[in-house]
Structures are given as structure tokens and as C-alpha cells.
Amino acid sequence: xxxxxxxxxxxxxxxxxxxxxxxxxxxxxxxxxxxxxxxxxxxxxxxxxxxxxxxxxxxxxxxxxxxxxxxxxxxxxxxxxxxxxxxxxxxxxxxxxxxxxxxxxxxxxxxxxxxxxxxxxxxxxxxxxxxxxxxxxxxxxxxxxxxxxxxxxxxxxxxxxxxxxxxxxxxxxxxxxxxxxxxxxxxxxxxxxxxxxxxxxxxxxxxxxxxxxxxxxxxxxxxxxxxxxxxxxxxxxxxxxxxxxxxxxxxxxxxxxxxxxxxxxxxxxxxxxxxxxxxxxxxxxxxxxxxxxxxxxxxxxxxxxxxxxxxxxxxxxxxxxxxxxxxxxxxxxxxxxxxxxxxxxxxxxxxxxxxxxxxxxxxxxxxxxxxxxxxxxxxxxxxxxxxxxxxxxxxxxxxxxxxxxxxxxxxxxxxxxxxxxxxxxxxxxxxxxxxxxxxxxxxxxxxxxxxxxxxxxxxxxxxxxxxxxxxxxxxxxxxxxxxxxxxxxxxxxxxxxxxxxxxxxxxxxxxxxxxxxxxxxxxxxxxxxxxxxxxxxxxxxxxxxxxxxxxxxxxxxxxxxxxxxxxxxxxxxxxxxxxxxxxxxxxxxxx
Amino acid sequence: xxxxxxxxxxxxxxxxxxxxxxxxxxxxxxxxxxxxxxxxxxxxxxxxxxxxxxxxxxxxxxxxxxxxxxxxxxxxxxxxxxxxxxxxxxxx
Amino acid sequence: xxxxxxxxxxxxxxxxxxxxxxxxxxxxxxxxxxxxxxxxxxxxxxxxxxxxxxxxxxxxxxxxxxxxxxxxxxxxxxxxxxxxxxxxxxxxxxxxxxxxxxxxxxxxxxxxxxxxxxxxxxxxxxxxxxxxxxxxxxxxxxxxxxxxxxxxxxxxxxxxxxxxxxxxxxxxxxxxxxxxxxxxxxxxxxxxxxxxxxxxxxxxxxxxxxxxxxxxxxxxxxxxxxxxxxx
Numbered sequence: 001x002x003x004x005x006x007x008x009x010x011x012x013x014x015x016x017x018x019x020x021x022x023x024x025x026x027x028x029x030x031x032x033x034x035x036x037x038x039x040x041x042x043x044x045x046x047x048x049x050x051x052x053x054x055x056x057x058x059x060x061x062x063x064x065x066x067x068x069x070x071x072x073x074x075x076x077x078x079x080x081x082x083x084x085x086x087x088x089x090x091x092x093x094x095x096x097x098x099x100x101x102x103x104x105x106x107x108x109x110x111x112x113x114x115x116x117x118x119x120x121x122x123x124x125x126x127x128x129x130x131x132x133x134x135x136x137x138x139x140x141x142x143x144x145x146x147x148x149x150x151x152x153x154x155x156x157x158x159x160x161x162x163x164x165x166x167x168x169x170x171x172x173x174x175x176x177x178x179x180x181x182x183x184x185x186x187x188x189x190x191x192x193x194x195x196x197x198x199x200x201x202x203x204x205x206x207x208x209x210x211x212x213x214x215x216x217x218x219x220x221x222x223x224x225x226x227x228x229x230x231x232x233x234x235x236x237x238x239x240x241x242x243x244x245x246x247x248x249x250x251x252x253x254x255x256x257x258x259x260x261x262x263x264x265x266x267x268x269x270x271x272x273x274x275x276x277x278x279x280x281x282x283x284x285x286x287x288x289x290x291x292x293x294x295x296x297x298x299x300x301x302x303x304x305x306x307x308x309x310x311x312x313x314x315x316x317x318x319x320x321x322x323x324x325x326x327x328x329x330x331x332x333x334x335x336x337x338x339x340x341x342x343x344x345x346x347x348x349x350x351x352x353x354x355x356x357x358x359x360x361x362x363x364x365x366x367x368x369x370x371x372x373x374x375x376x377x378x379x380x381x382x383x384x385x386x387x388x389x390x391x392x393x394x395x396x397x398x399x400x401x402x403x404x405x406x407x408x409x410x411x412x413x414x415x416x417x418x419x420x421x422x423x424x425x426x427x428x429x430x431x432x433x434x435x436x437x438x439x440x441x442x443x444x445x446x447x448x449x450x451x452x453x454x455x456x457x458x459x460x461x462x463x464x465x466x467x468x469x470x471x472x473x474x475x476x477x478x479x480x481x482x483x484x485x486x487x488x489x490x491x492x493x494x495x496x497x498x499x500x501x502x503x504x505x506x507x508x509x510x511x512x513x514x515x516x517x518x519x520x521x522x523x524x525x526x527x528x529x530x531x532x533x534x535x536x537x538x539x540x541x542x543x544x545x546x547x548x549x550x551x552x553x554x555x556x557x558x559x560x561x562x563x564x565x566x567x568x569x570x571x572x573x574x575x576x577x578x579x580x581x582x583x584x585x586x587x588x589x590x591x
Numbered sequence: 592x593x594x595x596x597x598x599x600x601x602x603x604x605x606x607x608x609x610x611x612x613x614x615x616x617x618x619x620x621x622x623x624x625x626x627x628x629x630x631x632x633x634x635x636x637x638x639x640x641x642x643x644x645x646x647x648x649x650x651x652x653x654x655x656x657x658x659x660x661x662x663x664x665x666x667x668x669x670x671x672x673x674x675x676x677x678x679x680x681x682x683x
Numbered sequence: 684x685x686x687x688x689x690x691x692x693x694x695x696x697x698x699x700x701x702x703x704x705x706x707x708x709x710x711x712x713x714x715x716x717x718x719x720x721x722x723x724x725x726x727x728x729x730x731x732x733x734x735x736x737x738x739x740x741x742x743x744x745x746x747x748x749x750x751x752x753x754x755x756x757x758x759x760x761x762x763x764x765x766x767x768x769x770x771x772x773x774x775x776x777x778x779x780x781x782x783x784x785x786x787x788x789x790x791x792x793x794x795x796x797x798x799x800x801x802x803x804x805x806x807x808x809x810x811x812x813x814x815x816x817x818x819x820x821x822x823x824x825x826x827x828x829x830x831x832x833x834x835x836x837x838x839x840x841x842x843x844x845x846x847x848x849x850x851x852x853x854x855x856x857x858x859x860x861x862x863x864x865x866x867x868x869x870x871x872x873x874x875x876x877x878x879x880x881x882x883x884x885x886x887x888x889x890x891x892x893x894x895x896x897x898x899x900x901x902x903x904x905x906x907x908x909x910x911x912x913x914x
Contacts, residue, residue, distance in 0.1 A: 126707050194718055202711045206702055232718045233666060237673075240725025244854060252815030253850035255729065260816075260846045261739070266732060269677045270725060320669055324676070333679045600772050607765040611758060618754045621745065621913050631914060638909035642902050649768045649898045656704035659713060666717050670724040674731055681736035 026136070028128035029542055033135045034114030035435055037105050038428075040138060042512075044101035047146075051094040053502050058082045058090075060495025062477045075154060084476040085174055088157035091474050093148070095160025096182065099282070100189055101142055103416060106424045107285040108193070108231070109135070112200045112224040114435065118533035118540065119221050121209025121549045121571075126202040130195050137192035144185035148178040156182035159474060161275070164256030164267040168248040176249070183246040190239040193231055200228035209532070211551030215309070216570070218531055218555040219302060222309055223288025226316045227281050234277035241270035268330055272323040280319040283383075283415060284312060286423030287354060290376045292555075293426045294358050296529050297373030298365030299566050301556035304357040311350035311357075318347040328396045329403045337396045344394040351387055355380060366559065366566070370527070371445030375426035378453055382418025386411055389464065404474075407467025413460045425449070425508070432512075433526050437538045438519030444511040451504035458497035462490050528567045530555050535569050599654045606648045613641050712892045716899050719862075723903055726858060727910070730851040739844035742827035744912050747812055747848075749803065756799045757908045760863075763792025764901040767894045777884035779877075786874040786890075789897065793867040800860045804853075814853040816846035852911060859907055862900050869893050 024032060057066055066072070069080020076086040113131065117124050125131045148155030153175045158167035162182065170176035204225045208217070217225075245267065247253040254260035256267045295302045302308060324332065324340035358380045367373070389411040392398050402408065425448075432440050469487050471478060478484040478491065525534040532549055533540070549571040557568040562575035617637045620630065647653040652660055703710055734741055744750075766788040773781030807813075811821020818824065827845060873893045876882065882890055 127711060194715075198711055198714055198718070201714050202707055206707045206710060232714060233669060233721050236718045236722035237725045240722050240729070243858070244726070244729065244850075247814065247850070247854060252813070253854065254815070254846040255733070255850055255854075261737070261844060262847065262850075263680075263733060263736065265680060266677065266729060269673070269680075270729065273673050320672065336676060336679055339676075600775070603765055603768050603772065607761070610761045614754065614757055614761065617909060617913060618750065621750070634909050634913055638906055641905045645764065645898050645902045645905065649764055649901075650895055658703040659705055659710075662703065663713060663717065666720040666724070670720065670728060673724065674728045677728075677732050678735055681732075 026132060028124070028132045030113045030117050030125045030128070030131060031435070031540065031544075033131055034110050036135050037109030037113060037138070038435075040135075040142070041102050041105040041109060044097050044142065045106070046509075048094055048098040048102050049502060049505065051090050051097065053499060054082070055087070055090050055094060056495040056498040058087055058476065059478065060492045060498075062479055082476075085154065085157065087476045088173065088474070089149075089155040089175070089178070092156050092159050092182075093145075096145065096156070096186075098416070099160060099278075100186065101138075101145065103282050103420050103424070104193070105138065107282065107289075107420060108200075108224065108227060109138070109196065111220065111285055111289065111427055111431075112196065112228065114431065115533065116200055116203055116221055116224060117207070118434075118536070118544055119218050119531050119555075120204060120207060120212050121532050121545065121551060122203060122207035123543045123545065123548075125199045126207055127199050131199050134192050134195040134199065137188055137195070141185050141188040141192060144181050144188065148181045148185075151177040151181065154178050161271060162245065162267075163271075164245060164248065164264050165258060165262075167267075168245055168256050170249075180246060180249050183242045183249070187239055187242050187246075190235045190242070193235050197228040197231035197235070200224060201232060204228075209549050209551055212570075213551075215306065216551055216554045218288075219291035219305070219308055219312075220285070220288035223284045223291075223312055226312050227284045230277045230281050230284075230316055230319065234274045234281070237270060238274040238278075241267060241274065244270075265327075265330060265332060268327050269323070269332075272326045273320075275326060276323040277316075277319050279415075280315055282420055284315065286379065286420040287312070289423045289427040289430075290358065290379045291361075292529075292531070293372045293376040293430055294361050294380075295556045295558060296430075296527055297368050297370060297376065298362045299368065299558045300361055300365040301554075301558055302357065303360030303363075304353075305554065305556065307353055308357055311353045314350040315347060318343065318350070322347055325394060325399075328399045341394060341396045345391070348387065348391060348394070351383075355384055355387070370429075371440070371442060371449055372426045372430035372527070374446065374449045375422045375429065378449070379419055379422045379426065382414055382422060382456075385461075386414030386418055389414065402467055404472055405467035406463040406471045406473065409473055410460050410463035410467060413463070417456060417460070422452075425452075428512075430527065431533075432515065433522035434533055434538050434540070436516055436519070437522050438515050439522050439526060440515045440519060441511050444507045448504065448507040448511065451507070452501065455497050455501035455504055459494055459501055462494050466490055466494075525569075528565065530557055530567050530569050532570055535571055601648045601653070603648070606644050609644055610641055613637050613644075706888060708888050708892050709895070712895050716895065719899065719903075723855075723858075726851075726855050727906070730855060730910070733847050733851060737844045737847060741844050742817075742848050744914065746826045746829065747823050748807075748852075748912055750912055752799065752803065753908065753912055756796055757904065759792055759799075760796045760901050760904055763789045763796070764898050766792060767897045771887070771890050771894050774877075774882050774887040774890050775884065779880070779882075782877050782882060782890070783874070786870065786877050790867065790870050790874055793863060793870055793897075797860060797864055797867060800856065800863075804857075812849060812852075814849050816849040855907055855911060859900070859903055862903070866893075866897055866900050870897065 023029075027033060027036075054066065057064075063081060065080030066077060066082065067080075069077050069082075072080065072086075075083075076089075077083060082090070113125070116122075153170070155175070155178045156162070156167070157173045157175045158179065162179075166172045167179055167182075170179065173179065204217075204221065244253070244255040248255050248257055248262070254262040256262045256264050258264055291302055291308060321343040322340055324336050325344045328337055328340070362377070369377075389407065393402060393408065393411060429440055429445055432438070466487055469484070471484055471487055471491075479488060522538045524536070524538055526538075527534070532545075532551070535549065536544055551570045552573040553568070553570060555570055557563070557570075557574070559566045560568050560575065562578065564575075568574070617634060620633055623630075625633065652663065705713075766785045770782050770785030770789060773779075773785060807823065810823045811818035812823040812827075817827060824845070827848075870893060873889055876889065
């Protein structure tokens with residue numbers, strides 16, 4: 001617990017030259033930390049994606065040897081044929097890596113770290129040293145998780161949700177050390193996440209520049225702030241549950257082992273009490289980024305800014321009351337089922353408000369369909385689909401049929417990929433120039449977008465149909481069931497689309513890496529945006545602002561009638577209002 | 592919204608005596624032979640009273656801005672919801 | 684509770700608008716403590732749920748655990764909370780000697796608490812009470828069986844509840860003890876800094892912030908002692 005006072009508002013720094021290691025490796029600068037998160041999480045996104053390709057191989061071509069399958073050890077895929085036990089590990093680790101090591105760090109670790117101080121006019125986070133720890137803890141966390149693949153018994157195989165007693169007793173999965181490593185890794189991850197959230201909350205409350213009132217903050221900052229609050233309250237629950245699970249696995253406790261008096265449902269309640277706020281952690285920052293990018297790409301203020309803020313708060317608040325909808329078929333008290341059904345349907349309302357507001361923002365806007373904007377618009381469209389499928393699941397009687405089928409898999413991928421990942425792409429394309437001082441290639445960006453969009457839908461839309469056909473989740477060989485055999489061609493179609501989806505990421509990878517070195521030099525404000533980050537050089541210097549900025553208005557003053565340009569940075573005062581019309585003259589057009 | 596210039600210090604010794612007395616009462620009533628229900632109720636009341644003394648006086652919440660108090664209270668309803676809902680699994 | 688208001692100068696840095704009104708390190712510590720409340724909610728909430736939901740009777744804590752020793756330990760921890768707040772009061776008065784004295788007392792109080800807990804764990808596990816429950820035929824199992832609280836089933840303890848008693852007891856008190864240990868380490872660090880003249884009448888935020896953590900750890904124990912040892 002460091003009590004060393006962090007210089008809170010002082011833009012001055014030691015002028016002696018910091019070593020390369022202090023400046024770029026063990027840096028306390030939020031921008032460097034954000035970029036470190038970016039590189040690390042993109043690597044894990046790739047890992048998660050490769051795991052998905054392997055899963056799709058098994059589902060599309062069950063029992064056929066993997067290409068290059070000879071590289072896999074005998075314990076995983078003898079002669080390249082994936083073993084059922086390895087399949088369980090694949091499914092578990094795909095979910096785990098994607099949720100905890102890709103999407104969360106990409107949305108929160110990258111954008112909260114990079115954007116918050118810049119967008120509120122602060123020189124850095126409230127606790128820069130803690131921030132550094134937040135990143136570096138991800139290294140042991142990630143190492144422990146990857147290590148699972150290399151220990152006897154293999155990696156965790158109880159699903160990313162780790163239901164007990166499957167996860168608590170090695171007798172059920174054949175995995176012992178791997179399960180413990182999974183728990184340990186996530187506990188370290190939880191600590192990293194908590195330190196980050198602590199920083200974001202304190203920074204937003206206390207370090208805003210003069211004039212940056214709550215209702216002048218960009219929606220990306222609002223979303224990240226509320227997300228951090230969700231994190232600080234929900235992640236400790238996960239940590240507690242993981243500790244109890246780990247104790248069941250190692251020191252002989254019986255929290256979740258029914259054979260010795262424990263309660264398996266307790267795990268589910270604890271996990272989902274964390275897990276539902278967690279999914280809002282996975283979507284709210286994406287919504288915030290989308291708002292910023294759509295306003296920019298429409299050259300219009302966000303429609304209904306205040307209601308957007310209240311909707312974020314409502315989603316976060318209601319998110320605590322819906323966790324049981326993941327447990328409708330668990331055997332929990334049916335009275336709870338009714339309660340959760342109602343609360344889950346209510347939470348659709350603020351999300352719908354946001355969707356309509358994005359559409360309202362684009363309506364009659366001067367649309368600039370640059371790559372970030374394309375990705376942001378895709379977010380809205382895919383989120384609508386994902387949200388609508390959610391309404392079906394919210395209904396307990398319907399869920400009896402679709403729970404644990406591919407209908408759920410379709411839903412979660414529509415919101416996590418169609419939603420979060422497209423928003424992440426939008427954010428990367430949008431803020432890359434600021435981060436690295438170089439532009440990404442626009443043509444490659446558009447190619448990446450369209451290929452991804454098309455193949456993504458070809459992969460995940462059919463999963464709704466698979467699910468309604470009764471195709472269950474996490475199943476190694478669907479063809480063992482006669483009623484699923486007619487679905488085999490659809491599985492094959494989905495798998496081939498998935499491989500093409502994977503290949504479609506190559507333009508992005510190339511574009512990203514190439515532009516880092518050879519990209520066109522970026523201007524200070526290439527997107528003609530209003531945020532405070534666009535008032536400082538690309539990339540910004542240590543300390544961000546030479547002088548603390550003063551904020552005069554909200555972040556979405558696009559196409560202001562009296563402004564010279566179609567944008568108006570927050571640190572420039574609003575232009576003077578026109579004089580009122582003389583009585584008897586024609587009425588002026590009102591805004 | 593500047594922090595209070597005056598550092599109000601309550602009588603810490605008085606609070607300490609209060610805590611000691613409450614602890615002694617807590618331990619004492621366990622051996623009184625009360626009915627189970629009353630014992631639980633009394634113990635909960637005493638524990639909450641002690642916790643409030645520590646929070647309000649030692650942790651100075653009584654003298655901090657109201658906004659901080661609101662922030663600090665937020666986890667409590669969540670804790671209550673979790674326990675109350677899950678207890679529904681046991682229909683007793 | 685009567686309190687004497689003592690007024691001290693407290694310099695301010697320019698506060699922004701819409702803030703909570705406390706300095707950044709204190710705000711940060713309080714938010715961290717909110718996360719700690721949620722962490723202990725998971726552990727303590729699970730205990731409440733498992734115990735309430737247990738069809739079998741629960742062993743009577745008084746038969747298994749050493750109530751007098753733990754009551755003394757509770758008192759010592761409370762005393763260390765008082766010494767902590769007196770250390771804080773001292774430095775707000777500019778009293779360096781008082782700060783150092785009371786910080787040292789707090790360190791000793793915390794160390795005492797952890798030592799007694801360690802002894803308690805050692806003694807209990809030697810007498811047959813471990814995280815997995817009770818060791819068959821052990822002294823504590825015998826005492827647990829005879830001192831049971833009659834429950835819904837009316838009968839004697841069956842192993843399940845005994846198991847859960849072990850699981851919940853060790854996890855809750857263990858993690859509390861872990862938090863106290865971390866607190867003692869930080870307290871030692873702050874004490875050393877105080878001896879080096881690191882705190883002044885206008886620069887004492889570190890003392891206040893570590894104090895908040897310390898009081899929180901005391902607060903959690905107040906709850907744990909009641910619901911684990913006395914219920």
C-alpha cells in the first residue's frame with residue numbers, strides 16, 4: 001500500500017533523462033501503459049481467435065485431422081485429431097482468454113488508461129505507480145493462464161464459467177493443476193483490474209480540468225467511469241468465489257462439493273453476481289466509444305446527451321438485479337426465476353434508448369464514413385441483433401428450450417464481437433493517430449472492415465438457427481446425435497466462414513504493424529474532433545498539457561451554426577450568439 | 592467543495608470505552624441462556640453498533656462531506672441483495 | 684458520545700467542481716475499501732448462506748474455539764485502532780513524539796493480533812480442526828459433537844456441517860488475518876517514515892490513509908468475531 005503522494009495536478013517533472021526502461025518498460029505514464037495493454041491484449045485476441053479456429057475445425061469436420069495437427073502433442077490431438085478432453089479445454093480457454101485477456105483489457109486497460117486523463121484535461125492518472133502495477137500484474141496472470149496448456153492434465157476444462165463441482169473435483173474433468181492455475185491466474189487478473197478501476201474512478205472524480213463539469217464529459221469517459229465502478233464492486237466477488245473454489249481444489253474445503261455438504265448453486269450465484277455486471281463492463285465502454293465516433297462521423301452533436309448518461313447509469317444499476325437469468329435452468333428457486341425475468345426485460349429499455357439516440361445522431365448528419373465510423377455503425381446494427389436475441393432468453397419459458405444451445409452462443413458473440421470488438425476496432429482506428437503519431441491506411445481499414453463484417457455475420461447468424469435446432473453448447477461431436485446430423489452442413493458452412501473471418505484479420509494486423517513504422521505522419525487533429533486529446537501533439541508529451549486547459553462547453557459541438565469549422569474543441573469558447581431579430585423582420589431559423 | 596479546514600477530533604477515549612463495554616456485553620450474553628432468536632438479534636445489534644462507532648468516529652465519516660458517505664454506502668445494498676436472494680434457495 | 688471539537692489549519696489545493704470534497708489519496712483509499720467490503724461480502728455472505736442453508740446442525744463455536752482468548756484478541760485490535768487514531772490526532776496537532784509513540788503501539792497491537800491468530804490456527808489444527816472439517820476421533824470433534832446447536836433435524840452433527848464449519852472458519856478468518864498482516868507491514872513502513880520525520884502538521888495524508896485501512900480491518904473483525912465465534 002504505497003502512501004507516497006503522487007503529484008496530482010503538477011505538470012512539472014524531473015528533467016533528468018529517464019532510462020529507456022523507466023520510460024517505456026516500467027513506465028508510470030498512462031499513455032505508455034495504455035499502449036502496453038494494447039499490444040498485450042492484441043496478442044491474446046490472436047490466441048483466443050486461434051483457439052476458436054481449432055474449435056470450429058472440430059465442429060465443421062468432426063474427427064478429421066487438423067492441418068498441421070502433427071504439431072500438437074499426443075495428449076491434445078494424437079495424429080492431429082482433437083481429443084474430447086482437449087476440446088473441453090479449447091472451449092474453456094477460448095472464452096477465458098477472450099473475456100479476461102482480450103476484450104476487458106482492450107476496452108478498459110487500453111481506452112480507460114489512454115483516454116481518461118487526456119479527455120478530462122489531466123496530466124496523468126491519480127495514482128501513476130499503481131497504474132504501472134495494474135499493467136505488470138497482467139504478465140503473471142497471463143503466464144499462469146497459458147501455463148495450463150503445459151501441465152499434466154492440460155488446461156482448465158470446466159468452461160469459462162468454471163461451474164462447480166466440475167471445476168472443483170479433478171475426478172470430473174481429469175484436469176487438476178490446470179484448474180488451479182486457472183483460478184490463480186484470474187485472482188491475479190482481478191487484482192490488476194481492481195487497481196485500474198480504482199485509478200479511473202479517483203481520476204475522473206478529482207482530476208477534471210476547470211470547466212469540465214460532469215455533463216461536459218465525453219460519453220466515452222462517462223462509460224469508462226461507470227464501468228470502473230461496476231468493476232470495483234463486482235470483481236472482488238469473483239476473487240472471493242475463486243478463492244473458495246481454489247481452496248476446494250487444494251486444501252480440502254467443501255464450499256461447492258455437494259458430496260461433502262457444499263452447495264454447487266452457491267458457485268453459480270456468486271459467479272453470476274459478478275458475471276452479469278461483468279458483461280456490462282464488456283459493453284459499456286464500447287457504447288461510449290461508439291458515441292464519440294458516431295458524433296464525429298455524423299458531424300452532429302450526440303442526440304440526447306443527458307439521456308445517454310442516464311441510460312449508462314440505469315444499465316449499470318439494473319445490471320446488479322438480473323444475474324439469475326444465467327441460471328434459469330439451474331434448479332434455483334422458481335420464484336427467483338420470475339423476479340429475474342422481469343428485471344432482465346426492464347434492462348432492455350435503457351439499451352434501446354441508446355440505440356435510438358445513435359440513430360438520431362446519424363439522422364440527417366453529414367456522414368463521413370471513415371473506417372472508425374463504419375465500425376461504430378456496425379456496432380449499433382449488431383448490438384440491435386444481439387439485444388433482440390436477448391429478449392428471447394430473458395423469457396424463462398423460452399429459455400427452457402434455448403439455454404445451453406448455440407442460440408446463446410449466437411447472442412453472446414453478437415454482443416461481444418458484433419458489439420464490443422467492432423467498437424474496439426473503431427477505437428483503435430480512431431485513436432491510433434493520437435497514440436503513435438501515424439495514420440493507419442484507410443483503404444486497408446475499409447477492406448478489413450467489410451471482410452470482417454460479412455464473414456462475421458456468416459459465422460454467427462446461422463448459430464441462431466443451429467441453436468433453435470437443438471444444437472447444444474460445448475459439444476465435441478454433434479453427429480453422435482441423430483437429430484443433429486442434418487445440421488452438419490450448416491456447421492461446416494459456419495466453420496469455413498470462421499476460417500475466412502480469421503484470414504480477414506490479416507489486413508488489420510498488417511495495417512497496424514506497418515503503420516506503426518511507415519504510416520503517414522498524423523496531424524494534431526486528423527478526425528476534426530472536439531476532445532481535449534486532439535488539442536495536443538500526436539503523440540502527446542509526458543504530462544499531456546503544457547498548461548491546464550479550460551473547458552467551455554460539451555464535447556459534441558459539431559456543425560455549430562456560428563462556428564467557423566464544423567467542429568469546436570472543448571477548450572475553445574462557444575462563438576457569440578447572433579443578435580436577436582428586429583421585431584417585424586423574418587424569423588431566424590432556430591437550431 | 593473544499594475539505595473541512597477544521598479537523599474535528601471526537602473524544603476517542605470515550606469511543607474506546609464504549610467499544611470495550613459493548614464487546615464485554617457481547618461475550619457475556621452468550622452465556623446468559625437467552626433464546627436463540629433473541630441472542631442472534633442482540634449480537635447483531637451490538638456488532639452493528641460497534642461497527643458504526645468505528646466507522647463514524649475513528650474513520651471520521653461523521654465529519655466528512657455527505658457525498659463520501661453516499662459512496663461508502665453503495666456496497667451495502669448490493670451485499671444485502673446477494674445474500675437475501677440466495678437465501679431464497681433455502682425455504683426455511 | 685460527547686466530543687470536543689479541535690480546530691486545526693488544513694491547507695487546501697484548489698478543488699475542482701463536482702468533486703466529493705476529500706483529497707485524492709483519501710478518496711482512493713475509501714474506494715479501495717468499498718471493493719474490500721464486496722470481497723468480504725463474498726466470503727461472509729457465503730458463510731451465512733451455507734450455515735442458514737445447512738440441513739445439518741452446526742457445531743457450537745464455543746465448544747471448539749477459544750472464546751476468552753479471541754475476546755482478548757478482539758480487545759487488543761480495538762486498542763490498536765485507538766492508538767492509530769491517536770497517532771493521527773497527534774500529527775494533526777504537530778506532535779511528532781505522539782505520532783511516533785502511538786504508531787509503535789499500533790504496530791505492536793497488530794503484530795499481537797496476528798500472532799494470537801497464528802497460535803490459534805496451530806492449536807486448532809493440532810487438536811483436529813482443519814479447513815476440511817474435523818479429524819475423525821479428535822478431541823475437538825468430540826467437543827463439537829457434544830456442544831452442538833439443535834437444528835431443524837434435531838439430531839447430532841453429521842459430517843457435512845462440520846466440514847463447512849471448517850471451510851468457512853478458516854477462509855474468513857484466514858483472509859482477515861492476511862489483511863491484518865498486510866496492514867502491519869504498511870504500518871511498519873509508515874512508522875519508519877514517521878521516525879525519519881516524513882510527516883508534518885500539514886503533510887500527514889499517509890498517516891490518515893493507512894489509518895483508514897487499519898480501522899476497516901478492525902471493523903471487519905468486529906463483524907467476524909460476532910458471527911463466527913459468538914453465534
